[in-house]
Amino acid sequence: QKLGYKDMKATYKMNYEDNIVINYVRILDNISIYPEQIKVKIALDDGSITGLEGEKYLIAFDGERKIAQPKISKEEAAKAVSDRLKVNTVKLAVVPTETNQEVLCYEFAGSNHNSDYIVYVNAENGKTQKILKIINTPNGKLII
The missing domain is CATH 3.10.450 (Nuclear Transport Factor 2; Chain: A,)
Structure with missing residues (x-):
């Protein structure tokens, strides 16, 4: 959140040697917005952020996003x-x-x-x- 990524939820994680990569997706009205996702790489020894992949999020983010109601139940x-x-x-x-x-x-x-x-x-x-x-x-x- 400090970097401006708000309303994000961790979805998956994967360990790589001395790091963990966590996928986050934006949640809007309890709906997961998978195109708006980031990956954060964190060092396991000290918890520092060692990488951030946010290209998908930056391309797909829509601050005015409106989600239509489902047409089927x-x-x-x-x-x-x-x-x-x-x-x-x-x-x-x-x-x-x-x-x-x-x-x-x-x-x-x-x-x-x-x-x-x-x-x-x-x-x-x-x-x-x-x-x-x-x-x-x-x-x-x-x-x-």
């Missing part, structure tokens, strides 16, 4: 998620597309056969937008 969006996924959490999120657009989605986080996944369902049309697999490593979580 959480229950309607859940129909696009496999019954095999044991859903742990559901929340709204703005996610980037491959063409650098932004889409409001329902984020379903859950597990299937000892693997963790995040499924993003478009909150406008109910179609699956993106599926990510989370791999737990000794150094933290890797998202693919």
